[in-house]
Amino acid sequence: MPMPQLPPLPDVPLHIAAPAIATSLAYLNAKWSFFYDWNLVRSLVKMTAKTRWAEYRDRLNLFYVLEQHALSSSTANHPFIVYNGRTWTFHEAYETTLRYGAWFKKTYGIKPREIVAMDFMNSSTFVFMWLGLWSIGAVPAFINYNLTGKPLTHSVKVSTSRLLFVDEEVRRCFPPQQLEIFSSPDFRDGKGNVEVVFFTPEVEAQILQTEPTREDDSVRAGRIGRDMAMLIYTSGTTGLPKPAIVSWQKCWSGSLFVSNWMSLKKTDRLFTCMPLYHSSAAILAFITCLMSGVTIIVGHRFSARNFWKEVRDNDATVIQYVGETMRYLLAVPPEKDPQTGEDLDKKNNVRMAFGNGLRPDIWNRVKERFNIGTIAEFYAATEGTSGTWNLSSNDFAAGAIGRNGTIARLVLGRGIAFVEVDHETESPWRDPKTGFCKQVPRGEPGELLYAIDPVDPAQTFQGYFNNSKATEGKILRDVFTKGDAWFRTGDMIRWDKEGRWYFSDRIGDTFRWKSENVSTNEVAEVLGGHPDVHEANVYGVALPHHDGRAGCAAIVFKNQGHAVDPSVVVPEPSQETLNSLASHVLRQLPRFAAPLFLRVTHEVMTTGNNKPQKHILRTEGVDPSRVSDKDRLYWLRGDKYVPFEKKDWDRLNGGQVKL
Structure with a gap:
């Protein structure tokens, strides 16, 4: 029996069919994130292919990338490094790098694969020392310039370096007793002392007068992906800093991925004032710019008041943030042009803010106030094996650290x-x-x-x-x-x-109270949503005669912030503010998660990367004898925060209070 003939499909005019197809594709893309995933996968494929090709050619040392840009007619004169009003092209940076490398070898006999410690603030010098060491096959170890005493001694010791180059600006961290420790012949476990070299203007003059000599490829040869390119230390928030091995593979994969993921162009100018001793600025900002031939603008250090002026003056198109950087920028009063009244907060050419740690409670406020179209948020660790990535230009993934389809x-x-x-x-x-x-x-x-x-x-x-x-x-x-x-x-x-x-x-930040797990991050977000709270750092504190840990929040209120002299007692918040905050947290959090204690302070302790520190706060707890006498303590009684004093601590110690 013959099959029945179906009537022919009617011809649909193109002007009707095209929008329908486009709408269907848009729906499927939104639902399954095809285009977004394509960018992720494409970036991963490019990253893998280029890294393997570099290893195959024995060109993993990134000195070769600088050399390629410097000797190519299309990039030699392109601006590479901008610092303190001066610009170095790729070719100028290459020649300066060769001078540094030749000086290192000639003056100190630094050998291939030798680890050399450097304690520098952000500057062009930091970059040229780093590249100079790579040019002769050596390995830089980046010391956090905020360190003093035991953490500094430890960081230098575990690097095994016999040389420590120090920025004149951090000489204050090297009193005579510190230099005496380094000069001990037993300092390096019987292998001798550490020679400390302060980078003075005279030293810089010697370097810049050195002939720019290129070492033979043999000093950089034989590297494989897992070999150490540099040492970058953990923040040391819960102990002494640990040197993480940053491999050549990580340098290549991280920078290539970010460059492709953010679609960096030669016309981009990336501004970072985040510390170069950390991987966020070192790998994902500086090496990314080196790899992609993009201009990097290096800020000396983070200043909330000067940040946007530096961005405008240097015509930056991409900015980098870490931790609570953006919250500090929001705390600065809006800036207007005194002549025209123009909103200077929005007067910039920034198309993207790139970094990690932007909290959901301020995500959209940052975009709106500073006229930033795209947030490129990521999550990764220096010693980690991978990361997560969220390129967000709308509200769908606002506050997320990663996204995929x-x-x-x-x-x-x-x-x-x-x-x-x-x-x-x-x-x-x-x-x-x-x-x-x-x-x-x-x-x-x-x-x-x-x-x-x-x-x-x-x-x-x-x-x-x-x-x-x-x-x-x-x-x-x-x-x-x-x-x-x-x-x-x-x-x-x-x-x-x-x-x-x-x-x-963070595991260890989540604590148990009333047999429930409490996320400090979620509580901090709720607190950050209160109109009077500038910053909140939440942690659990041990209490006598109670199981688990009670919630405590170190709070900085907006009406005090950094404007108040930290040497005096923090101003007492009004009872109206305290009542409003209590009502806010009890309305948005279950009772067990609402902070039982408040520690009102001048500023939240952070790492050099603007990430909150909790270790000291947890250790001090709410014992008034251990908490700074400049801070104020409160506790939640009923539905109000009231002062917490020594007599209350004594009652807790005596088992007279049940929470």
Whole structure:
């Protein structure tokens, strides 16, 4: 029996069909994030191919990238480094780099693969010392210029360096007793002392008079991806800083990915005043610009009041932030042109703000006030094996640290896991019967893990220099099957069903109170949403005669901020403000999560990268004898915050108060 003939489909005019097709494609793209994923995957593919090609050609040392730009007619005269009003083209930077390298070798006999410590503030000198060491095959170790005393001694000692070059500007960190420690012949475990060289104008003059000699390729040869390119230290917020091995592979992959992901163009000018001793500015800003032939503007240090002036004066198109940088910028009064009344906050050519740590409670305020179209937020760690990325130009992924669609999930899914955590032990929970970890349901917070090779972890995770114990401590084994291995991020991340990643908390920051887990990050976001709160740092404090930890928030109110002299007692907030804050937190948080204590302070303690520190605050707790007498303590009684005094602490100690 013949098949019945269906009537022919009517011809649809193109002017009707095209919008319908476009609408369907837009819907599918929004639902599955095809175009967004394509950019992610394309960036990953380019990154991998170029890195492998460089290793195959024995050109992993990034000195060769500088050389290529410097000797190419299309880029030789393109601006590369801008600092303090002066500009160096790629060719000028190359010649200066050769002078530094030749001086290092001639004056100090620095050899290939030798580690050399440098303690410098942001400057063109920092960059040229770094590139100069690479040009002769040496390895720089970046010392945090804020360090003094024991942390400084430790950081230099574990680097094993025999030389420490020091910025004249941080000479104050090197009193006679510190120099005496470094000069001890036993300082380097019997291998001699550390020679401290202060970088004076006379030293700089010697370098710039040195002949720009290019060392033979043999001094840079034989490097493989996992080999150490430099040492960058952890922040040391919970102990002494640890030197993380930053491999050539990480330098290449991080910078190439970011360059492609942000679609950097030769016309872009990236401004960073974040510290170059840290990986955010060193790898993802400076090396990214080097790799992509883009101009980098180096700010000496972060200044909330001068930030936008530097951006405008240097015609920056991309700016970098870290931690609470943007919150500090919002705290500065709006700036108007005194002649025209023009809003100077919006008068810039910035198309993108790039960094990590922009909190959801100020995300859109930053975009609106400073006229920034796109936020490029990422999440990563210096010693980590991977990261997450969120290129956001609308409200869909506002506040997220990463984002992906269906395609990226299929590509990356097997290499990541989110596991349930026991916050008492601060370790992933394991099933008593099987001993394996348990993945959390999609949308719930769990510790983010990255898969690594159990036989050869160093293929992707090089760990900490000369510290196998700390390195092994970041590896979790037998997680889902016998013999597997995963890198522990130590962070609680929530991956929702729409493909957005949100930072929940750092393990150790989440605390238990009233048998409930409390995320300090979520509480801080609620506090940050109150109109009178400039900044809040939330942590758990141990209390006598009580289990778990009670919530405490170090608060900086907007009407005090940094304008008040920190040497005097912080102004007492009005009872109206305190009542309003209590009402705000009790309305938005369950009772167990509402901060039981407030510590009103002049400023929240941060790292050099503007990230809040909690370790000292947790240690001091709410014991009035340990808390600075410049700060004020309050506690929640009923539905109001009232002063917390020594008599109240004595009652707690005596077991007379039940919370």
